[in-house]
Amino acid sequence: MDDFLPGDIRELRDAFVDFMTRAILPALPAYEAAGEFPRALVQQTGAAGWFGVVFPEWLGGSDVGFLAMAVLAEEMARLDPGFALCHNQQALTCPYTIFVGGTDEQCRRFIPDLIGGRAIGLWSLTEAGGGSDAAGNLKTFADRRGDRYLLNGRKMFATLADQTDTGVLFARTDRDAGHRGISAFVVEPKKYRGYEARPIDFVGLSKMTRSCELVLEDFEVPVENRLGAEGEGFALAMHAIQAGRVSVAARAVGIARACLEEALRYAQERPIRGQPLGSYQMTQSALADAVVAVEGARLMTWHAATLMDRDLPANRVAAQAKLAASFALKQAASTAQELFGGYGLASEYRIARLSSYAHVFLVGEGAPAVQRILIAEDALGIKHADRHRVSYRHPRGRTGQDSA
Numbered sequence: 001m002d003d004f005l006p007g008d009i010r011e012l013r014d015a016f017v018d019f020m021t022r023a024i025l026p027a028l029p030a031y032e033a034a035g036e037f038p039r040a041l042v043q044q045t046g047a048a049g050w051f052g053v054v055f056p057e058w059l060g061g062s063d064v065g066f067l068a069m070a071v072l073a074e075e076m077a078r079l080d081p082g083f084a085l086c087h088n089q090q091a092l093t094c095p096y097t098i099f100v101g102g103t104d105e106q107c108r109r110f111i112p113d114l115i116g117g118r119a120i121g122l123w124s125l126t127e128a129g130g131g132s133d134a135a136g137n138l139k140t141f142a143d144r145r146g147d148r149y150l151l152n153g154r155k156m157f158a159t160l161a162d163q164t165d166t167g168v169l170f171a172r173t174d175r176d177a178g179h180r181g182i183s184a185f186v187v188e189p190k191k192y193r194g195y196e197a198r199p200i201d202f203v204g205l206s207k208m209t210r211s212c213e214l215v216l217e218d219f220e221v222p223v224e225n226r227l228g229a230e231g232e233g234f235a236l237a238m239h240a241i242q243a244g245r246v247s248v249a250a251r252a253v254g255i256a257r258a259c260l261e262e263a264l265r266y267a268q269e270r271p272i273r274g275q276p277l278g279s280y281q282m283t284q285s286a287l288a289d290a291v292v293a294v295e296g297a298r299l300m301t302w303h304a305a306t307l308m309d310r311d312l313p314a315n316r317v318a319a320q321a322k323l324a325a326s327f328a329l330k331q332a333a334s335t336a337q338e339l340f341g342g343y344g345l346a347s348e349y350r351i352a353r354l355s356s357y358a359h360v361f362l363v364g365e366g367a368p369a370v371q372r373i374l375i376a377e378d379a380l381g382i383k384h385a386d387r388h389r390v391s392y393r394h395p396r397g398r399t400g401q402d403s404a
Contacts, residue, residue: 001295004302005071012064013071016050020079023048028080028208035207037163039120042086046117051091055099060112066243066305070250074298077254078261081357082206084251089121089160089167090114093244097123097168101184101227101236110166110186122167122187123244124158124214125237134170135179135234140216142171142183149173149185149221151194155214161197162212164189170237173230184233186225194219204356238388243308244365245318249301249325252361255354256294256325256332262351263287263336270339277339290335293328300324313386316378323371326362333358 002010024041031038045051053068055061069091077084088094095114099107113119129137140153151171161167167187174181189195194217199210227236267278267287277283300321307314333355337344344351362368378385 001298004299005067009064009068009071012053012068013075016072017075017079019045019048019050020076024083025079028083031208032082032206037120037160037208037210038083039163041083042090042120043117046090046115051087051117052115054092054096055111055115059099059107060116066246066308067302070246070301070305073247073250074254074257074301077251078258079254081251081255081258081354082209084254085159085206085209085211086120087251088123088244088247090117092247093123093240094121094166094168096243097184097236097240098186098227100239101232102186106186106225106227114166119165120160120163122158122161122164122169122189123240124155124161124167124169126156126158128154128156128213134237135182138170138172138182140169140171141175142173142185142221144173144223147223149223149226151185151187151216151219151221153216155216157200157211158197158214159211160209161189161214162199162210164197168227168240170233177231179234180231182233182237183230184227184236185221186227187219187221188225189219192220202356204353205360241365242315242318245322246301246304246308246314248361248365249297249304249318249321252322252325252329253294253298253301255357255361256290256297256329259329259332259336259351259354260287260290260294262349262354263290263332263339266336266339266351283339286335286338290328290332293324293331297321297325297328311391315388316375316385319366319371319374319385322365323368323375326368326371329361330358 023044027041028038049062050072052061053064053072054066056063073084073087076087095111098110114121125134127138127140140151140155142149142151153171169185169187170182171185172181173183196215197212198215199212264287267283268276270277300317304314304317304321307317336351337355340349340351343349346352374385377383
């Protein structure tokens, strides 16, 4: 599989795995035990440049591209899925939405601190009752008062909302305009009142990186923090989600690989009637199916990222990759759990925690039903998945030279 990757990306991946193994993984158990957000480790990761591979050098990135991003996200999730929950906030959807929709001044103001790990990000669209119909159920409203907006409403499943310094949040500015009445804002919770994050207690998931319910009561956002014009927010969200699907797919593949690693090791070590568990054909059959599913999803994810690097239409393949990776993760986790038996539920075995993340990545950036609709309508010729042409590498032709 490695032969598919360019040599420079293989070297980048190996360096990242070495960084994670030396600098991050040894420190994580203490944060997890204390239920404390590992801000220092996020800062260390950002300072080393690992969050900036998608972004151009004029914003502090390395401009290596989406394939590199996908490979690094996969490895981060394979090594620690809890820490990997910060990936989209620091490396993709949060700063990327600003990159797609913001002015050069907004990009320079916010993106370097996000990808540098100095500011903790947020990307919040979902609301209670919204789920996959985010636009139809979005009720948070932004009321303009002179040079500021006052936001009122509630958001759900807002990852790292309790730690956010700089985030992207979507709200209605016109109640009667449907998805065209949604606008995007850069929010700064530590500067303004009216923002309350309430961590949600999920069974089996990390206590150091939390998803939250977000309550906004006259939360102030300066007009200068709006991304694009009023009503452009939903289009920005969909552009970012297309890229986010690749990150979610990559991390799902990473966790699936970790499940397989645990299953393969256990199958070789666990004796059954004097023979390793893995010597029995039923075990081999289940493992073979899981390996094929994971490797297929991995290649599909890399293909979607490669299309984005070439600035080619990628929404169709990104949706396919997200669906394939989600199911590959569930299959790998289920196979491992079956092999481990009752031990698969014990906290002392890593597979118990890995399996808890299978559902997270099944529904993240669009549940399977959403991906199926997009894929099926495209295949049937009802609605072309790539009908909206977008630029991934240099949206709006931005190079940073116009206001350098």
